[in-house]
Structures are given as structure tokens and as C-alpha cells.
Amino acid sequence: MMSLGKCASPKVFWPSIQKGRLHCRSHLAHWFPHPSLTMLLFLGYNGWLNLTEIDPDEEVQGEIHLQIEIIGSSAARKLRCVVFDARDLARKDRNGASDPFVRVRYNSKIQETSVIKKSCYPRWNETFEFDLDESATEKLCIVEVWDWDLVSRNDFLGKVVFNVQRLKAVQREEGWFLLRPDKSKPRLDEGNLGSLHLQVQLRDEMVLPSIHYQPLVQLLCQEVKAGAKNKKVHLITLIDETTTAECRQELAVNLVKLFLGQGLVKEFLDLLFKLELERTSEPNTLFRSNSLASKSMESFLKVAGMQYLHRILRPSINRVFEEKRYIELDPNKVESKEIGCSSLHRIQSESEVIQQSGQLLQSYLTDLLSTITKSAKMCPAVIRATFQLLFKRVGERFPEEKDQNVKFIAITSFLCLRFFSPAIMSPKLFHLREKHADAHTSRTLLLLAKAVQNVGNMDTSISRTKEAWMAPLQATVQRGVAQMKQFILQLIDIEEKDELDLQKPISLQPQVVKEGYLFIHKARSKGPLLSFAFKKLYFSLTHEALTCAKTPNSKKSSFVPLTSIRAAEKVEEKSFGISHVMQIIHTNDAGQEDTAYLQCKCVNELSQWLSALRKVCGNNAGMLCSYHPGVFRGDKWSCCHQKDKAGLGCDKTRHGVTLREWNDPLDPDLEAQLIFRHLLAIQELMREKYVELSVLDKSENHQSEDPENADSPIRLFQILHDLEEIHHKEVSRSTDMAQQNQNYLVELQT
Numbered sequence: 001m002m003s004l005g006k007c008a009s010p011k012v013f014w015p016s017i018q019k020g021r022l023h024c025r026s027h028l029a030h031w032f033p034h035p036s037l038t039m040l041l042f043l044g045y046n047g048w049l050n051l052t053e054i055d056p057d058e059e060v061q062g063e064i065h066l067q068i069e070i071i072g073s074s075a076a077r078k079l080r081c082v083v084f085d086a087r088d089l090a091r092k093d094r095n096g097a098s099d100p101f102v103r104v105r106y107n108s109k110i111q112e113t114s115v116i117k118k119s120c121y122p123r124w125n126e127t128f129e130f131d132l133d134e135s136a137t138e139k140l141c142i143v144e145v146w147d148w149d150l151v152s153r154n155d156f157l158g159k160v161v162f163n164v165q166r167l168k169a170v171q172r173e174e175g176w177f178l179l180r181p182d183k184s185k186p187r188l189d190e191g192n193l194g195s196l197h198l199q200v201q202l203r204d205e206m207v208l209p210s211i212h213y214q215p216l217v218q219l220l221c222q223e224v225k226a227g228a229k230n231k232k233v234h235l236i237t238l239i240d241e242t243t244t245a246e247c248r249q250e251l252a253v254n255l256v257k258l259f260l261g262q263g264l265v266k267e268f269l270d271l272l273f274k275l276e277l278e279r280t281s282e283p284n285t286l287f288r289s290n291s292l293a294s295k296s297m298e299s300f301l302k303v304a305g306m307q308y309l310h311r312i313l314r315p316s317i318n319r320v321f322e323e324k325r326y327i328e329l330d331p332n333k334v335e336s337k338e339i340g341c342s343s344l345h346r347i348q349s350e351s352e353v354i355q356q357s358g359q360l361l362q363s364y365l366t367d368l369l370s371t372i373t374k375s376a377k378m379c380p381a382v383i384r385a386t387f388q389l390l391f392k393r394v395g396e397r398f399p400e401e402k403d404q405n406v407k408f409i410a411i412t413s414f415l416c417l418r419f420f421s422p423a424i425m426s427p428k429l430f431h432l433r434e435k436h437a438d439a440h441t442s443r444t445l446l447l448l449a450k451a452v453q454n455v456g457n458m459d460t461s462i463s464r465t466k467e468a469w470m471a472p473l474q475a476t477v478q479r480g481v482a483q484m485k486q487f488i489l490q491l492i493d494i495e496e497k498d499e500l501d502l503q504k505p506i507s508l509q510p511q512v513v514k515e516g517y518l519f520i521h522k523a524r525s526k527g528p529l530l531s532f533a534f535k536k537l538y539f540s541l542t543h544e545a546l547t548c549a550k551t552p553n554s555k556k557s558s559f560v561p562l563t564s565i566r567a568a569e570k571v572e573e574k575s576f577g578i579s580h581v582m583q584i585i586h587t588n589d590a591g592q593e594d595t596a597y598l599q600c601k602c603v604n605e606l607s608q609w610l611s612a613l614r615k616v617c618g619n620n621a622g623m624l625c626s627y628h629p630g631v632f633r634g635d636k637w638s639c640c641h642q643k644d645k646a647g648l649g650c651d652k653t654r655h656g657v658t659l660r661e662w663n664d665p666l667d668p669d670l671e672a673q674l675i676f677r678h679l680l681a682i683q684e685l686m687r688e689k690y691v692e693l694s695v696l697d698k699s700e701n702h703q704s705e706d707p708e709n710a711d712s713p714i715r716l717f718q719i720l721h722d723l724e725e726i727h728h729k730e731v732s733r734s735t736d737m738a739q740q741n742q743n744y745l746v747e748l749q750t
Contacts, residue, residue, distance in 0.1 A: 046198075061179070063178055070172075078130060084124065092155040093147065097572065097638075098119070099117050100120075157179065216676060224264050243682060253303070269293075276293040301414060305380060312378075326357075329472060368452070369483055388491075412457070454473075458481050513543065514612040518600060546584070565586045575639075581597055582606055623653070626648055
């Protein structure tokens with residue numbers, strides 16, 4: 001989508017399962033079998049979908065560029081179909097491509113294009129004409145794309161269906177059309193392979209220039225600075241009480257990132273602490289719900305403390321993965337195990353397994369707690385200052401002697417229960433490991449996470465009763481509680497130099513955005529016998545350049561400066577005969593366009609590298625609108641067979657397709673847009689809640705008509721109305737611009 005600002009990236013999921021598959025394509029029409037579900041993707045879909053056997057005729061992807069029109073006089077009218085080209089077709093052959101041709105069917109007559117060998121981006125530029133039959137029973141013109149095979153039957157690649165009656169009214173249709181699967185076959189195995197619970201959301205956000213969001217951002221900042229004093233209806237309370245549980249997590253992330261960029265995240269969280277404490281009477285329930293305060297604090301730790309988390313947990317996590325020891329404390333889950341040399345096997349008893357497991361877990365927990373308790377100075381200053389405020393607010397709310405532990409538990413409920421423990425249980429989700437753990441390692445991590453939770457709960461009697469089999473760790477947990485209290489006191493004891501750190505602007509941009517081993521492909525020779533060699537190097541992506549070295553500790557040499565990058569895209573598998581290759585199109589020192597080909601070890605790694613490159617290059621000038629997904633070999637491109645090496649690419653670039661991750665750089669305009677969109681969705685609920693919570697007399701109602709003196713909710717409703725009108729205008733303008741660009745590309749290609 002074209003706009004004056006930026007477009008946020010869509011979240012796309014590709015789930016697949018052996019034996020059965022749930023098709024998820026880049027085009028909405030291919031995602032789900034039901035049109036209603038396709039429309040729901042814009043709002044989000046969450047539900048169970050049946051898995052089915054893979055049908056070759058449904059393995060459809062790609063688009064075809066067509067022009068279809070009715071020409072001639074009323075006495076001799078004809079149906080004309082011009083087949084220009086296609087892109088991103090399914091790969092049906094072993095060489096990683098297809099041999100596509102197009103079949104046009106109308107009124108029982110068939111015409112076909114020539115076959116384009118070994119291409120998923122074919123170009124035909126062929127025209128077909130049919131006599132228009134007013135009495136024909138079939139009122140459809142069907143354009144099918146097939147993969148030609150010499151010895152076996154041709155493979156179906158997709159189709160587009162045109163209603164001739166509708167075409168008579170519009171006379172002509174032209175553009176890129178999504179290829180559709182063949183739904184003529186009945187599905188008999190629906191649900192036989194089980195179901196998959198899937199949550200999918202596709203998002204395409206139009207982000208306006210910063211000036212349009214200033215009134216909304218200023219209002220939210222004023223509310224945070226004013227605090228909870230003398231507020232009849234606090235705006236943050238209104239937002240919290242009208243936001244559903246499903247949306248609260250995302251809203252919390254957006255608000256945290258917004259206030260981080262404004263330098264007010266500490267004040268924002270302090271306000272939430274006060275509002276939460278005002279409605280909490282029992283200390284045992286404090287921050288245990290999924291309120292906006294709990295979700296915001298959890299999101300804050302992930303956004304601002306991820307690097308700290310990695311430094312603390314990585315040694316212990318790596319040790320568990322490397323040792324691969326079988327550990328179990330629950331007698332109901334102990335598995336029999338043979339020990340000893342090959343000639344003297346014996347079965348290890350249940351008590352021996354539990355005893356050995358207890359010793360190993362004690363060792364893991366002791367090392368981890370030792371690392372945590374020595375890390376107070378490593379913790380980011382803004383997190384320490386926030387914990388200091390939390391400790392103070394809880395102490396003021398529950399000053400009794402019997403509640404002295406509550407202020408410690410308030411901190412550990414976030415630090416241990418919502419930060420350390422989830423990362424220990426699922427290290428891959430927190431980027432601590434590249435792969436998920438196997439069953440035994442996963443169980444060990446779960447037991448270690450439970451032990452950390454018990455320390456965070458200050459070893460209450462409830463936790464001991466609930467899982468009595470954790471008793472072998474009791475002594476270590478009790479020592480850990482004392483260590484954790486001492487650590488918290490050090491954590492919130494902020495010195496003068498730490499106060500100075502709080503005045504520095506917040507930045508989430510790590511020095512290294514992405515790093516790891518990649519294979520770089522280089523041409524051995526030139527001409528028709530071009531071949532490629534690849535070399536394994538360690539690449540590091542920063543906000544200045546992409547560098548490489550032989551090993552992580554070797555001296556790095558500059559590979560590609562970021563300012564020279566013009567596109568980062570995938571490469572067709574057939575180009576090199578291998579998978580997971582990306583290309584970085586950039587300008588070299590001579591100012592000429594050059595391409596570097598890098599191979600990743602898996603599709604997830606490929607997606608992460610592409611996402612990282614696109615994010616750091618998002619503001620580069622001269623980014624390409626099109627590219628070639630193949631390689632120029634001999635005298636033509638392998639993808640579309642064009643012979644002009646410097647010609648227009650046959651596929652569109654995908655600069656906006658990125659992954660949203662915790663370490664993304666702050667983008668205040670995007671966060672403001674996401675907050676606006678959420679508030680717009682709950683606007684009516686906020687109005688109703690505002691009326692319910694307000695006790696206004698006539699004078700106050702009259703006074704609220706002045707924007708400067710109005711209550712914050714009234715001002716918010718006006719701001720939302722103004723922003724909505726601006727969005728409508730920009731959507732109209734961007735649609736016109738997109739159509740003009742599409743027409744321009746069509747002219748260039750024809």
C-alpha cells in the first residue's frame with residue numbers, strides 16, 4: 001500500500017504437518033476454504049481447522065497478468081484474451097521450477113500458449129480470440145495454468161474464472177489475478193487427520209506522518225505526567241476497563257514502546273501501579289490478573305530487558321542442552337532406565353532416579369541463582385528504577401509487618417514468574433536457542449522453571465503442598481529466597497551515576513541486529529558454463545553494515561554497507577539447486593548494481609535474516625520495486641528467461657514483509673497508529689463506560705465543550721474523529737497512487 005508514511009508488516013504463518021496440511025499462502029484467497037474466514041483475517045482468526053490430505057490440484061500459488069475484453073460490432077463480437085506473464089508459480093518439477101503453459105477455454109473451445117521451460121516467472125505475450133456466442137449455455141471463460149510434462153500427466157497450477165455476462169457490462173478487465181485451486185473434487189477425508197488450532201492475523205497498516213499523531217501522543221503523555229490525582233475518570237483506567245483480554249497484550253506492548261520513545265515509560269508504569277493498588281484489597285491477588293498493569297510490566301521487561309535476560313540465562317540454558325541428562329522428580333513420571341557397562345546392565349530404581357535428579361537440579365538452580373544475584377549492576381537502569389517505584393508503592397499500600405514480603409513478591413512476580421521462568425521453559429521463543437528442546441531436555445527446563453517460580457513465590461506453604469515431590473529442592477529454594485531478597489535490595493538501590501543513565505534517551509537498537517554462519521555463493525567462471533562455489537563465513541548485521549569473518553572471533557571485514565542495499569529477497573530453489581538462498585541487491589564502489597547470494601540453514605533462519613535486513617534498510621533511498629528471483633546464467637535470467645540483465649525485474653519486491661520482534665527499533669509513528677486503531681475499535685465502549693463512571697453536573701457538561709478544559713476522554717473522542725477523517729483521505733489517495741503505479745508497470749512490461 002502506498003502512503004505518505006510507512007506500512008507495517010503483515011504477520012504471516014506457514015504451518016504444515018506431515019500427512020496433512022493446512023494451506024497458508026501469501027494470498028488471502030488460498031488460506032482457508034471458506035470465503036468468510038478469508039475476510040476475518042483482517043480482524044484475526046482464532047479457531048480449529050480440519051487437516052486434509054494434500055491434493056496436487058490444490059497446491060496453488062502465484063498470479064497471472066491478463067487482459068480480457070469484448071471487441072467488435074454487435075454483429076460479429078469476439079472475446080479476446082491477452083496472456084502477458086505470470087509470477088511466483090508453484091514448483092512442480094525436480095529442478096525446482098515448472099514448464100508452464102496457459103489453456104484458455106470458452107464455449108467448449110480451447111486455445112493454448114507455448115510452453116516456457118524451467119520458469120516460475122514465464123512471459124508469453126500471446127493473444128487469443130473466440131467468437132462470442134450469445135446462446136452458449138456456459139457463460140464462463142476459464143484461464144488455466146498447467147505444468148507441461150513429457151512422460152507423465154500435466155500438473156495443474158491454478159486457474160482464473162471470468163463471468164462473460166459480467167464482462168459484457170464492463171467490456172474489459174486487466175491486471176494481475178490470483179490463481180485459484182480446482183474445487184471440483186469432493187473432499188471425503190475432511191477431519192479424518194485431526195484438527196489444528198490456529199490463530200492467524202494479517203495486518204497492513206497505513207502509518208501517517210508524525211504530525212497527525214501528535215495530539216494523541218500529547219494527550220496520553222499529559223495523562224501520564226498528571227498521574228492519578230484529582231481525576232474523576234482517568235483515561236488509562238477507561239482504556240484498561242474497555243479493552244478485552246485478547247487485545248490487552250498487544251495494547252500493552254504498543255503503549256510501552258510509545259512511552260519508551262517519549263522517555264515516560266517509568267512514569268507510565270508507576271501510574272498503572274497506583275491504579276492497580278487502589279483497587280486491590282488482598283495482597284495475595286496483587287498483579288496476579290491479566291490487567292493492563294501486569295501486561296505492560298511484562299511487555300516492558302521483554303522490550304527493555306532482553307539483552308539482560310540473555311546474559312543471565314544463556315549459560316544455564318546451554319548447560320542443560322549440552323549435558324542432556326534425564327531428570328525427573330515426580331514418582332508418577334519416572335521412567336525405568338538401564339545403567340552400567342554393556343555386560344553389567346541393571347535397572348536404576350525410582351529412588352535412585354529421583355535422588356540423582358535432585359542433585360542435578362540443585363546444581364542447575366544454585367548456578368542460576370548465583371548468576372542472578374550477582375547481576376544487579378547489569379540490569380538496565382530504567383528497569384531498576386521501575387522496580388524501585390514498584391517496591392515503594394506496594395510498601396506504602398501494605399505497610400503492616402505481616403505484609404513485609406509483599407513488596408518483594410511484587411517484584412519477583414514479574415522478574416521470576418513472567419520473565420525468567422517463561423524463558424527457561426521455552427528458550428527458543430526468547431531467542432536463547434535456535435531449536436526447541438527434545439522431550440527430556442524440555443522436562444528438565446520445566447522443573448528448573450518451577451524451582452525458580454518457587455523462589456519467586458518466596459517458598460510459600462501453598463507451593464510446597466501443591467507439588468510435594470519438589471521437596472528434594474527445598475533447601476536450595478529456601479537459600480534462594482534469602483539470596484533473592486538481598487538481590488532485590490541491591491537492584492533498587494540506585495546510585496547517583498545510575499540516575500544519570502536514566503536521563504539518557506532510550507534505544508532498543510542493539511549493536512548487532514543479527515549474526516550467524518551463512519554460505520556465500522561466488523561464481524567460478526563466466527559465460528554459459530557458469531558454476532557456483534560456496535564458502536561458510538560468519539556474518540554480522542549492525543545498523544551500519546553487513547560484515548563477515550571466518551569465525552565469530554576473527555577480524556571482521558566490511559561486506560555491504562547498509563546504505564547501498566536496494567533489496568533483500570528470496571531466490572528460487574532451481575537457481576542453485578539448493579534451498580533457503582537469499583539475495584542482497586546493492587550498489588558497489590563503482591556505483592553499479594551488484595548481487596550477493598547467501599544461503600541459510602533453514603527456512604526460519606532465512607525469514608529472520610530477510611526480516612532483519614529489511615528493517616535496518618527500510619529508510620534507504622532508491623529501494624527497488626521489482627527484482628529477479630532467479631540468477632542470470634549464460635545470456636538470460638533463469639526465472640523469466642529475459643535476456644536483458646539490467647531490465648525490469650519479473651517479480652515485485654517485498655520490503656514491508658518483516659517479523660515483529662521484541663528487539664525491533666522503536667517506531668513511535670507505528671505504535672501511535674496501532675494505539676489509534678485499537679482505541680477507534682473500542683470507542684463506543686469507552687463512551688458508555690465514561691457515562692457510567694462520570695458524575696457530571698450541567699456546568700461541567702457545558703465546560704467540557706471547550707477542548708482545553710474538557711475531560712481527557714472527551715478530548716480523546718475528538719482526536720479519534722479527526723484522525724479517522726485523515727485516514728479516509730489518505731486511503732483514497734494511496735489507492736489512486738497504487739493504480740497509477742500499476743498502470744505504469746503494465747506499460748513498461750508491454
